[in-house]
Amino acid sequence: MRIQSRPMPFTEEQMKQVFDTNMIDFALQHGFEIEKGDRHSVHVKNSGGLYLFNHGRGYYCFTTERKGNIIDFVKDYFGQDFKGAVEMILGCRAYEMTEHYIPPSEKNPKGDLILPPKDKDFNRTIAYLTKTRGIDKEIVYAMINAGKVYGARTEAKKDGRTYAFHNCAFVGYDETGKARYCALRAPSADSSFRQDVENSDKTYGFCMEGHSNRVYSFEAPIDAMSHATLCKLHGIDWRQDHRVAEGCLSDKALYRYLQHHSEITEIVFCYDNDMDGKLKDGTPHNHGQVQAELSAETFADLEYKTFIQTPVNKDFNLDLLDLRKGLTHISQTEREQGQER
Missing domain, CATH: 3.40.1360.10 (Dna Topoisomerase Vi A Subunit; Chain: A, domain 2)
Incomplete structure (x- = not known):
């Protein structure tokens, strides 16, 4: 029996924009204050143990032992469900630059995948x-x-x-x-x-x-x-x-x-x-x-x-x-x- 499910609420392009949004920029735009952490992360002031990774794509909180991507971050710290989190992030332009953070240089677009040649037998x-x-x-x-x-x-x-x-x-x-x-x-x-x-x-x-x-x-x-x-x-x-x-x-x-x-x-x-x-x-x-x-x-x-x-x-x-x-x-x-x- 084939069960009909609801369509996905967001397009591939929208989800790509969500996951390309820099978490540090997003946090700064929504009132978080950033201070120096270690060589891999920055610390959020007055947060206890909340650290955002320098690449802008993840966080970890030593207090709650929770980590995740930007959707998890919005759910944890803004009280949103999945749909609300994505909608909130889509209001923040992907990789929007701020004077507080220098993002990594953009990678060149990927070319076509070329599969390695097959062996004479498997x-x-x-x-x-x-x-x-x-x-x-x-x-x-x-x-x-x-x-x-x-x-x-x-x-x-x-x-x-x-x-x-x-x-x-x-x-x-x-x-x-x-x-x-x-x-x-x-x-x-x-x-x-x-x-x-x-x-x-x-x-x-x-x-x-x-x-x-x-x-x-x-x-x-x-x-x-x-x-x-x-x-x-x-x-x-x-x-x-x-x-x-x-x-x-x-x-x-x-x-x-x-x-x-x-x-x-x-x-x-x-x-x-x-x-x-x-x-x-x-x-x-x-x-x-x-x-x-x-x-x-x-x-x-x-x-x-x-x-x-x-x-x-x-x-x-x-x-x-x-x-x-x-x-x-x-x-x-x-x-x-x-x-x-």
Whole structure:
């Protein structure tokens, strides 16, 4: 059954203007007084522990332990709901200059994304995802067949020699089928290499399109595929629900996805469980779960039903690997008991 949902209240252009609005300029225009903080932030006078980051796109309050983007800031400090916050911000021109703040230089417009060439075969990528990461083979091949996962080969020259690098590529597409985002990851448990391809647009995430009215939001493609595998192992049709991977702690790809899927009424935030996370001053801080709570509140204000699904370990891939180990142990025990009989 297809559930008809309300249209998104703001256009993509309006939301871009909202997220491009400099938070420090906005705060100054609305009566906040700014004083020197540290090299990364400025302090708001008479606020206790409220700091605005120098790049103008976020804040953190040590008193309330809350952080977020400019929408969260307006909701927290001006008593607005989501709609009221966006309307208030749209009355402030994006990156309006003030004499109190010198913004970072503007980046040149992004060019077209050029995907890395495909490797002669995808054996490394398939082995890494299915064996090292424990993702179900059916899911891996489904993503490969959809062009959303492939083995990439890049080359670099040094000292007159050419070196080849093999990586897993995870691709996000726009509504016309054009590739707009690509994340690379080394197909090895011993390598921490990960990188977005130049000119990638994170508002186009790695997506696993479903048919239901529910979408799951993740930080990384491997987590989305791992979650789908966990569902399959528990007898749930992994194709039924939608999944979006942001490639970071952000809701931009989710917001764009929702604009083109009006049937979605429920959002489940599945961000990392950063149990050992810390702020720069050493204060314990679970980055993924703090963002999940903020995101759930933001989209609840848009009249979506929101939920948070927290992995037992740091992420859903580690949960999957733990389950795989448990199933292997059970299988081994059953074999040994069968031999004893």
